[in-house]
Amino acid sequence: MNEDVYVLGIETSCDETAAAVVKNGKEIVSNVVASQMESHRRFGGVVPEIASRHHVEQITLVIEEAMQRAGVSFSNLDAVAVTAGPGLVGALLVGVNAAKALAFAHGLPLVGVHHIAGHIYANQLVAEMKFPLLALVVSGGHTELIYMEEHGKFTVIGETRDDAAGEAYDKVARALGLPYPGGPHIDRLAHEGEPVIDLPRAWLEEGSYDFSFSGLKSAVLNTLHNAKQRGEEIDPKHMAASFQESVVDVLVTKTVQAAKQYRVRQVLLAGGVAANRGLRSALQDKMKELPGVELVIPPLSLCTDNAAMIAAAGTVLYWQGKRSDLALNANPGLPLV
């Protein structure tokens, strides 16, 4: 009964068409991502209709490549896992319907996966998950602290009340005249500058693990605007460094505080913003306060949207006996718990 389990993962929640084959929930056999970033760059952001159109063009090619690279055929697969939400509904629909068609055509079990569960399970592809654990999920649309007592059980202990951290990065980047997507540019500039500009940090009420970045974003925009009015110039390097320091300070402090309170054994960093060097190094530093608690940060390719993470999360659900039927639908507001 100890046979290897191979799961095909499919992810189309935003602007990457992705497919992957994962063995036993932790070993990547193949991981293919077709990014549409070049197409959306001209619009300064992801245009949902155009994202959906690209997904339809790419979907079978990407799945075929993932299966070819993995050297598997449909008869070798144990299940198909697909992102059911949250995300852009039109984009999600392509992956969900492709997954359903595959599951039907080849008699395979179908497992719908939550996108954020996927981001968290990207860590399983790097290190064994040790419970209880705390995951900080930071991306263009998410800023969440999630506590997990065991596999498949998620408790959101903190989330953003307004903008996601990645969203704030994009808006500030635009204000600084940086190209899309702005996050990596701010990260790069921040390392050249000094955090000399005083910007607020939204700690919210005592004991809250929620986040808020809209005040910070407005403060940056106001500071830039006021300086311009006075005919002064603010060095974008210093603004990037100051902004990043404020974001990272709040994220890291709250994460470590929660890790202490919940006595976790492991802290995971997940989501596209986990690629941010400033965040990575600050979290590594601050985690020194918690000797014995392991910090896991997946490599960049597993932090951004990919299908290996969906296959990894899907494998756990598959083992738990969770199945979706052919009526599975895309749910742009799918709740994690």
Next chain:
Amino acid sequence: MKILGIDTSNMPLGIALMDGNVIKGEIITNVKKDHSARAMPAIESLLRQCGITPDELDLIVVAKGPGSYTGVRIGVTIAKTLAWSLGIPIAGVSSLEVLAANGRYFPGVIVPLFDARRGQIYTGLYRYEGGVLRCLEEDRIVAADEWAHQLSQQGEDVLLVGVDAPLYSELFRNHLGERVHVAPPSLALPRPSELVMLGKEKERENAHAFVPNYIRLAEAEAKWLAKQKGEGTDGDRCTISSNDHP
């Protein structure tokens, strides 16, 4: 030869199965419910009832648009994924042509239409010639008024076909008078069995390369192109979402 037909391009959902020269069954609904949740269960149910397994299929035929962008994508995604993964070809048929097929014994010209909002329609011009449906004017999006005027310049009777046809019957009557006929409700829904019969005669396409025929560019793209040509105005900024995961 076993052929599965799929049409989710507009509000009616249609699935049909043909085996040789026999239509084994078809499922048609005309309700405002989610195609994404209902198309695969309908396919599964029809094949099961007809006692046919997916690996017995020889061809997938899909209505490739125009219609609702999302609706068209659902059908095309299912069709191309089935075709590719089963190693069989795919054939596409215009969603308007499928609708026009309902006018089989009409002696004049056939005008299938879908409402495209703001007075615009997706339409084309078709006629049966010797039992074969011919496309006289290619599918397009056009102001209904302009289209009615254009049709009034020719002398034949016109059959309007489609769920949305009654919305425009008055307007067409203003231009064409008694020459306008509106298909009754029983002939207003695209028949997936007609889709399959039309698709049988179409060119077989490669599943990977198969894409919908949206007729229109995405709005943001059209505006971007206009701007590249220097035609865009300042007030013409496209609204876009920069959210990674809204």
